[in-house]
Amino acid sequence: MTERRNKPELLSPAGDFERLRMAVLYGADAVYLAGTSFGMRAFAGNFSSEELPKAVTFAHSHGVRVHATVNTMPRNSEADALPAYLEQLQDAGVDALILGDLGAFTLAGRYAPRCERHVSTQASVTNYAAARAWHDLGARRVILARELSLEEIREIRAKTPADLELEVFVHGAMCVSYSGRCVLSNYMTGRDASRGACAQPCRYQYYLMEEKRPGEYFPVFEDEKGTYIFNSRDMCMIDHIPELMDAGLDSLKIEGRAKSAYYAAVVTAAYRHAIDAAASGLPLDPVWRDEVEHVSHRHYATGFYFGQPGQYYENARYIREWQVVALVIDCGEDGMAALTLRNKFAVGDEVELVGPDLKPLAFTVPEMADGEGNPISEAKTPQMVFRMRLPCRAPAGSILRIARDLSAKS
Numbered sequence: 038m039t040e041r042r043n044k045p046e047l048l049s050p051a052g053d054f055e056r057l058r059m060a061v062l063y064g065a066d067a068v069y070l071a072g073t074s075f076g077m078r079a080f081a082g083n084f085s086s087e088e089l090p091k092a093v094t095f096a097h098s099h100g101v102r103v104h105a106t107v108n109t110m111p112r113n114s115e116a117d118a119l120p121a122y123l124e125q126l127q128d129a130g131v132d133a134l135i136l137g138d139l140g141a142f143t144l145a146g147r148y149a150p151r152c153e154r155h156v157s158t159q160a161s162v163t164n165y166a167a168a169r170a171w172h173d174l175g176a177r178r179v180i181l182a183r184e185l186s187l188e189e190i191r192e193i194r195a196k197t198p199a200d201l202e203l204e205v206f207v208h209g210a211m212c213v214s215y216s217g218r219c220v221l222s223n224y225m226t227g228r229d230a231s232r233g234a235c236a237q238p239c240r241y242q243y244y245l246m247e248e249k250r251p252g253e254y255f256p257v258f259e260d261e262k263g264t265y266i267f268n269s270r271d272m273c274m275i276d277h278i279p280e281l282m283d284a285g286l287d288s289l290k291i292e293g294r295a296k297s298a299y300y301a302a303v304v305t306a307a308y309r310h311a312i313d314a315a316a317s318g319l320p321l322d323p324v325w326r327d328e329v330e331h332v333s334h335r336h337y338a339t340g341f342y343f344g345q346p347g348q349y350y351e352n353a354r355y356i357r358e359w360q361v362v363a364l365v366i367d368c369g370e371d372g373m374a375a376l377t378l379r380n381k382f383a384v385g386d387e388v389e390l391v392g393p394d395l396k397p398l399a400f401t402v403p404e405m406a407d408g409e410g411n412p413i414s415e416a417k418t419p420q421m422v423f424r425m426r427l428p429c430r431a432p433a434g435s436i437l438r439i440a441r442d443l444s445a446k447s
Contacts, residue, residue: 044316045282045289048104048204049305052294053083057092059302062393062434064309067102069135070294072126086125093130103130106294107145108137108157116140123148135180146175153177158206163189165196168203178202178287183211183272187284187342194285202287207274208304208329209292211340273337275307275329278315299361299436300332303391324396331397331438333357357443362388363416365427365435372427381417382439390427392435400428 049065051057060068070092071083084092089105096103105126111119119141126134127149134152136142137159145154155178156162156171163182171179181190183206194203226236272292274281281289289312291304310325329337333355362382368374382388384405390398405413405425416423 044312045286046102046204047305047308047312048288048290050291050294050296050301051092052296052301054088054092054095055298056294056296056301057096059298059434060305061096061099061101062432063302063306064393065101065305067104067132067288068096069104069106069290071106072122086129089126089129089131097130102132104133104135104155105131105152106135106157107141108135108159110138110159111141119144120148123152127152133177142174142176155202155204156180158182165193168193168197168201172198172201176201178204180204180206180290184341186344187280190286191284203285204288204290205281205286206272206292206340207278207281207289208272208308209296210335211270211272211292270338271335272340273329273334274339274342275311275321275326277339277342278308278311278321282312282315296333297361299438302434302436303328303332306391306393328391328397330356331359354444358440359389359438360441360443361436362439363423363437365392365431365433365437366422367433368427368431368435370430372429372431373424374427374431375422375424376437378416378419378421378423380439381415382437383415386439388437388439390429390431390435390437392431395429395431395435398428 046066047064048067048069049060049063051060051068051070057068057070070089072089073083073085093103107119107123107126123134123145131149131152133155134145134149135155135157136145137157142154142156145152154176156176158180160167160171160179161182162168162171162179163185168179168181177200179201181193181203185193185205190203190205197203225238228236274289278289289308291301291308293300293304307325307328311321314321335355361379363376363378366375366377382402384402386402387399388402390400403426405416405423407413408422408424410424413423
């Protein structure tokens with residue numbers, strides 16, 4: 038039996054270079070991203086053929102692995118482009134390919150043999166027989182379906198080869214239908230969810246209209262048993278990292294390639310500390326547990342790990358209570374820092390400083406100066422560089438945020 042790593046890999050989303058950089062700086066062991074084709078988040082930004090090698094070089098320079106998604110369900114018209122694209126990913130130095138289609142999986146073994154092959158959650162692996170079959174075909178890792186309970190995962194681990202790695206999602210949005218194989222987007226908007234263009238209609242607000250009462254709309258309600266078609270909650274397993282590790286999992290994955298760099302940073306940092314604490318036999322510091330409440334999210338649940346996640350009926354809005362106002366470019370030992378502006382704020386505002394291995398620190402904004410050293414009372418020009426003294430030395434990539442309720446009202 039092969040020796041398992043002491044800690045599972047923390048796998049974070051990287052929708053573009055800024056999000057990759059933040060995931061790396063805030064503690065990811067690996068990132069997953071996409072090139073310009075065959076990825077399930079066509080609107081995430083993604084990486085061009087010129088950007089991808091640079092992204093891989095940056096990640097590798099920090100000891101972070103890169104997994105590339107090739108997990109759409111390609112049509113005949115797209116299949117001819119796969120061999121060259123797979124060769125491009127291998128040449129860029131990608132460590133692993135995430136594949137959902139059997140044909141693409143087979144082609145990857147031929148055209149990108151130096152890359153590990155990981156089976157996407159799109160393949161809906163829900164049992165040990167399917168996991169074994171993928172292993173027999175050459176898979177290094179299987180990303181299990183999100184519908185599995187923790188007990189089912191334990192059984193899969195016990196009944197599959199030790200050298201087959203198992204990965205699960207632990208945080209973020211949960212697609213409806215089996216692990217994202219949803220046709221609702223195709224039907225309603227013409228955007229193919231299985232080819233990276235999901236319009237996320239499961240998050241629309243719906244009403245019924247009776248045909249003989251045009252213009253009269255009735256809210257859709259569900260009883261205590263639910264219909265479980267429209268997903269109203271996000272997954273959050275940060276309180277259960279020890280159980281996940283005890284189940285023998287090799288990789289814990291954060292959803293969110295289409296989400297912000299701030300999300301990638303803060304959620305990665307929270308789970309980094311949760312994994313490290315669990316590996317040391319220590320409880321998670323409540324400060325880091327609270328960080329997942331500081332990003333845009335819907336009401337949290339534990340997915341299907343301990344039973345049905347249930348639905349949240351009051352509303353379907355995202356909770357957005359914090360806004361990024363600036364990023365640290367560099368900072369001296371005395372806390373004097375150069376920053377770049379993201380959203381306006383002013384002298385006297387109450388803000389928080391967060392950063393890699395830096396607990397959130399609240400302080401009142403002191404005097405600020407523009408790039409020429411002129412005093413300013415408010416920073417308000419997007420992307421402007423300005424200077425101010427922080428309460429401590431902060432690494433590059435640290436974030437200033439302010440409490441602002443930006444939640445959509447619904």
